[in-house]
Amino acid sequence: MNKNISDLSLEELSEEASDVRKRINTFRTSLGRFFVDKQELIDLMTLCAIAQEPLLLVGVPGTAKSDLVLKFKDAIGLKDTDYFEYMLTRFTEPAEVLGPIDINMLRDGKYTRRIEGKLPTATLVFLDEIFKSNSAILNALLTVINERKFYQDGQALPVELKILFAATNDIPELAELAALKDRFTLKAACRSVQDEHFVELIDAGLAGHSARDLNKAPWIEGHASLDDFLKAHMYLARLFGRQTAGVGGELANDRTRFFNEKLLLEMRRLLKTLVREDNVFVSDRKVIKLYRLIRANAWLHRGGAVEREDLKLLQYLGETMEEVDLLEEKVPQLLGLK
Secondary structure (H helix, E strand, O other): OOOOHHHOOHHHHHHHHHHHHHHHHHHHHHHHHHOOOOHHHHHHHHHHHHHOOOEEEEOOOOOOHHHHHHHHHHHOOOOHHHEEEEEOOOOOOHHHHHOOEOHHHHHOOOOOEOOOOOHHHOOEEEEEOHHHOOHHHHHHHHHHHHHOEEEEOOEEEEOOOOEEEEEEOOOOOOHHHHHHHHHOOEEEEOOOOOOOOHHHHHHHHHHHHHHHHOOOOOOOOOOOOHHHHHHHHHHHHHHHHOEEEOOOOOEEEOHHHHOOHHHHHHHHHHHHHHHHHHOOOOOHHHHHHHHHHHHHHHHHHHOOOOOHHHHHHHHHOOOOHHHHHHHHHHHHHHOOOO
C-alpha cells in the first residue's frame, strides 16, 4: 500500500528528490514554449506551487494572466473538479466562492454550505481581480490563505488548496486591503509583449487559437504531475525542519549549510535598503516566507545552496504598482546582476 505523500520521511523523499526536481524543471521550460516572453512568470508560478505560497500576477487585461494559469493547470494534469476559478467583484457573494447554503440543513438549524465544485474542494485556485472582493469575501480569503481553513457552521474545516494564483489589473492603495496584500509575498508584473515580440505574438496566438478550435492541448506533455509538486513541497518542508546535533550536542537547523552568513547578511541589507529608501513594507511574516521561497528557488534551479542570484526574488516585494516597477529594476542593480 502506497503511503500518503505527507507521511513520507525525509529519507524516502530524498531518494526521489533529484528525479522530482528534474521533472519539474522540464515542466517549466516546456510550458514556456507556448508563451511569448513569459518564462520568468512561469518560473515564479512553479516556485510558488512548490512552496505552496500564493502568487499575484499584476497586469492590464489581455496580457495572458488567465492563459498562464489555465495552461499550468492543464500541464500538471489537474482534473477540472480539482480546479476553481472566479472573477471577483464588489457584488460577489460568499456563496459564489465557498458554496451556497444547504437549505435542507438550514431547516434543521445548521448553517452548512454545499462546497462541491467551489473553492474549499479545489487543489488549485485562480482568483481574478482579487482586490475587488467585498469585506465578507476578504475575511474568508484571509482565513483560507493563512490557515488553509474555512468556517462551516461555526467550525474551522480544512480546504484542499495547495496552489493559489491571483490576478489584478492594478494594486489599490487601500488600508483595508493591507492584510490581503501582505499574504502575497511575491507580486509579479505581467506585461504586454507586442512591442518587442510582435511577430512571435501573432504566431503564438494563432497556434493557441487553432489548438482550442481543434480541441487540442499540446501543452499537456506529462512532464510533471501534481504529486511531483507535493513531493517537492514535503521534501523541502522536512529539510527546513530538520535539526542536527552541533559540536556541543545542541540541536540546530541546517540553515548555514544552505544559506551562508554572507548571503544572509546581504539579504538583510537589501531589505533594509528597500524599507529605508523606498518605504517598501516588509512584515515579519513576509521575511520568513521570503526565506523559504529563496531556499526553494535555489533547490529548483540548482538543487543545492542559495546563491546571490536567488536574492533577485526581492524584486517581487512591491506593494504598489510603482514599487512593482521600481523594484524590478532596482534589486538586480543592487545585487550587481544587471
